[in-house]
Amino acid sequence: MTSLTRNMKTQCVGRILIDLPEGSKWKPKAKGGRVGDQYFSVTTGVSLDEFTAVLEERWAAILALKTSRGEVVTQPPHRFSSAPNSVIFSYNYRKHNLPDLNGQWANRIFHEAEGYIWLNGTMVTVPRNLNGRDETASLMKRMRARATDEIPADPGLCLDGAFIAGYYDPTEREEIMWSFSLPRNLGLVVQHTKVWGPLQSMLERRDDAAREIAGYVAKLLSEPGVVAGNKKYRAATRIGGVLEGEEFVMGGTQGINDHTFETNIGGLWEFPGRGFPSPLPNIELNMGTTFRTAEKPSSLGAFPKQEGNPDAPTEAEFFEIWDAVVSSVRVRPIAMAQPPQKELPPPKITREQAEADRKALDAFIAEGPGPDLSKPSTK
Template structure:
C-alpha cells in the first residue's frame, strides 16, 4: 500500500509546471488524439457556473467550492468574512492598536509605519514585516461592503512603501461584493465573494478546488498564473513520458485513457487522461489539461485537473464512483465549458464614433465578449470547421461572438441529416479591411476562406472534439 502511495505522489508531481524552469517550450508536432465524433452540444445534467478570475467554468449543479488562493496585482486576497460595520471598525482599530504598540527591535520605534482612512469603510496600514526587519514592509488593506469584510495584503521593499500604499488604495476602490452565483457584467477579476473591477489585465493568479456533486471522491482543480516564456517548462506530455521512464515497472499500473494536443477555446494545450491506483490500492482517475500560455498577462498558464478516488473526511481511501467513460464524459463537459467571461463593456454600433485613423493594424486580437475595435474581416483562432466560416465580417462596436464548431457526422447522423456541434469562446484576429459593409444575411456566404480555412496559421491542425 505504501508503494502505491509513493507511486501516486510521483505520478502527480509530473503534472506540475515549475515557475522557475528556464526550459523554452518547443513547438511540438501534433500528437495522437483520440477523437470522439459524437460531440454533445450540452452537458447531460444541470450545471452551476463559477467565476474564477476572468474565466467561467460549468460544474455539475450542487458542486461546492472547497478552497481557493487568490492573488491580484501581487496582493494576496484573504477569505471574505461576514460582519457588521461596527465589528469591522472594532477589528481594524484593534489591528492598528497592536501594530502601534509593538516595537521594532532594530529601529526601537513602533512597528506601525503609516495608517490612512480614505473613507469610513476603508482602512490601510503599513508596518514592518517583522520586529527584526527594516527592509520589508507589509501593507494591509481593509474594506467593508454591505456586511462583508475584505482584507488584502502586500509585501514590498521599504523604499516602495508609498507606492504600495497607493496601489492598495487603488485596488480597494475597485472592490465589489459578489455572491457565488453572480456573474458580473463588468470586466474584472472574480474571487470567492468579490470582484476587482478593471478592464485591464494585471498580474493575476488563482488556484481553486471544487468537490463535484454526487461524487464525494471527485475533486476538480483550476489554476492560472502569469508565466514568462523564458520560464516555460517542457510540455506536459513530454514530462509525463519522462516520469514513465523513471517509474519503470510501476508504470504498468497506469492505464492511459487518452492523451494528445487539445485546444480549449483560444488556448492551445495538451491533455493526459489516466487511471492509477490510490493509496488504498483502488483505482482512481488523474486527468490534466494544461497550457503554458504565451508569456503575456492576457494569456496566462492554465492548468485544470480532475481526480477521483480521494479519501473521505476521515482519511479513508474511497473507490471512485465513476467509470472510465463517466469520468471522461464529465471531464469533456467541464473542460469544454471553460471560457473567458463575457462582459458588458460593449458599445452599440450606433454609438460608435467614426473609425480611428490610422486603422488598427492587421493582426489585432479581440476575444469573445469584447466590443469589436475595428470594422473588417476577422479570423477565429479555432482549428476545424466553423459554422458560418472561420473568417467573418464585424462592424466596430459589435460584440465579438462565440463560434459554433462542427464535428464529423456518424453514419446514423448522416442518415438523419444531423451533425454534431458545440459552441466555444475564441480569439478573433483582424485579417483584412473592407470599406463596403456586406448585407447581414450574406456575411457568412461572402466571407472568403470559410469552413475549414486556416490560411493565417492560427490553428495547429488539432481539434478539441474529445467529448464523452
C-alpha cells in the same frame, strides 16, 4: 448525458467562464490570487461583526509588536481606509542605510502593510507585504461585491463573492486559483496565469519529469511489500471550448497497509496561453477524486468497485463530468480588454518650421498665397 451534466451552471472564475454540474460549490478558504505584487485570499460567510473583531484583534497585535534591537523606528503604526468597510494597516516603519542599484548609499525608510475589506459577507485579505501600503490601497479601491451567478459586463477578475475591476494590463502580473467541490465526491481546481508567451507543452513537461524520477520510482517499487502502480487513460491534444490545449488523465493506486488501498484518479487540462498583443492567459483545470478500499483493485490505477464507495464516481461518471467541464471553458471576452493606449505627444518641430507654419496660416487667413515652404529662408 445523464442528470449529472444535464443542468450545467456557468461560473465566472477570474477572467474565464466555465460550466459546472448543478450542485457544485466554491470551496471556502481555498482560493486566492495575485494582482501586480499583491497577493490576496478570500473568505466567505463572514458577518460585519466578525470582520470588525478580526480587525481589532490584528490591530492590537500590531500595536504590541516589539522592534528589533538597533532598529530606528521613524513613525508609529497607522490604520486608514481606501474604500468602504476596508482597513489598511501600515507599521514597522524603520530606517536602514543601504545602497541603491548604482551603489549610492542613503538612509531608506521601510514599512510593512496589510489590508482587509468586507464586501457583503465576503472578506478579502491582502497579507503582510513590504512597502505595499499604496499598492494595497489602490487594489482595494478596485474591489466590489459580486453575486455568485453574476457575469460582469466590464473587465476584471471574478472572485467568490467579489470582483476586482481592471484591464488585462501587460505591465501587471496576475494569477488566480480557485477550488470547487463537485457532485460524486469530485474536486476541481481552476487556475489561470498571465503569460507573455505560450508555455512549453504540458505533456512534454510531464514526460521530462517522468524521465528524471524514473530511477527513483523503480527503486521504490523494488522495496519488499510495496504495492503501487498506475494506469494512463488519456494523454493527447484536447480542444477545450475553442482553446486548443492538452489533457492528461491517470489513476494511481498505493497500498497504505495490508488492508487499505488508496486510489487517486486525476485529470489535468492545460491551455498554454498566448502573449501580447493578442493575449490569453495560461489556463489549467485539475479534477480528481480519491477512493479507499479494503481490497486491492484488480488493476492498479483502475476505478475500484462501488462497494464501500457509494458516493464516488464510476469511470463513466468521471469522464462524463470531466468532458463536459473541459468542453465548456472559454475566456470572458470583455475581461481581456487592454488599457486604452495613451495618445503620443505631437512631434517637436524646429523654430524655423514653426515660423513658416505661422506665416502660411496668416497668408491663408488673409486669402493670399502662402510662402513656398520648399525654399530655404534667406533671413
